[in-house]
Amino acid sequence: MLHNFITKHRDLVIARTREKVGSRTAPRPTEVEIMHGVPLFLDQLCARLRTDVERGATQIGVSASLHGGELLSAGLTIGQVVHDYGNICQAITELAVELQSEITIDDFRTLNLCLDIAIAESVTEFARQRELTIIGRGVEQLGFLAHELRNQLNTATLAFEAMCSGSVGVRGSTGSLLGKSLSGMRELVDRSLAEVRLEAAPPHYERILVTELFEEIEIAAAMHAKSRDIQLSITPGEKGLMIEGDSQILSSIVTNLVQNACKFTQPHGHVVLSTRVTSDRVLIDVADECGGLPAGKTEELFRPYEQRGTNRSGLGLGLAISLKGARAIGGDINVQNLPGTGCVFTVDLRRSTV
Secondary structure, eight states: OHHHHHHHTHHHHHHHHHHHHHTOOSSOOOTHHHHTHHHHHHHHHHHHHHSOHHHHHHHHHHHHHHHHHHHHHTTOOHHHHHHHHHHHHHHHHHHHHHTTOOOOHHHHHHHHHHHHHHHHHHHHHHHHHHHHHHHHTTOOHHHHHHHHHHHHHHHHHHHHHHHHTTSSOTTSHHHHHHHHHHHHHHHHHHHHHHHHHHHHSOOOOEEEEHHHHHHHHHHHHHHHHHHTTOEEEEEOOSTTOEEEEOHHHHHHHHHHHHHHHHHHSOTTOEEEEEEEEOSSEEEEEEEOOSOOOOTTOGGGTTSTTOOOSSOOOSOSOHHHHHHHHHHHTTOEEEEEEETTTEEEEEEEEEBOOO
């Protein structure tokens, strides 16, 4: 069995991996790269082989995230972690062949699965910690967005390169990471355009037909929900319902709220976009199934750089920008917390009765 082989030849695997890393010409390698990451990865790999798939995959992800954080602290590049994990896989495979060990095809398949998870998780953690480092340096907001976009692009490029190497497949964790990075770049562009629109000129007030607004949002929102295995329901409300506001700003606000709802809703969950009306107001509700917020956290959501839940992707600017946009067109956004179920974000706008 593979876990017995790794346990028995643990020191040899580490030494062989270090030898491979040491042969790299540029950037010049250091032992810090694998001093903690390789032993920890091997230990978690053995645990993965002895336990169930879901639990083992989580353990691998935790160790890979730690490795990604250690690399950043050591001043190394994310490209190195991808090569490190590939070298581990090669070292184990080569030693198994050289020592003529009886290892099953399923064991090698498990090794590749764990490699895929490790690369995806470590790249994600590296990018997240780099974002936090950028925030700590006090870079201006435009700089934040530019750096975040670059990080998403770097992550997508590295994931693509890892798949091109043949070590991991398109439908695994690394392929999923590529898709998430591309979606993240699209969201960044949308968000940036909304903020530029707010700063460049006063809002352009017009009468907006709610059904047309929802139709514009629906196609992209449906694709976004499908990519995250979320059910999306959209109900524009009564026919002919009109809102006063800036169509570009409003579209950006609602799109961001729907994307956030899909991001934090549990897999197989449900997101609902709907409307309510009063005599002079239109209330656009975006309900998710995130499980609800901890007590006292509702008022913190709209602060710049606040991040909701355990998903730490992005810089936490979307809700702050959305609130700023809503107030710029005479509206507001509030949130209702439903503990154990989710949240309902409501955009409160003037109803056009002309």
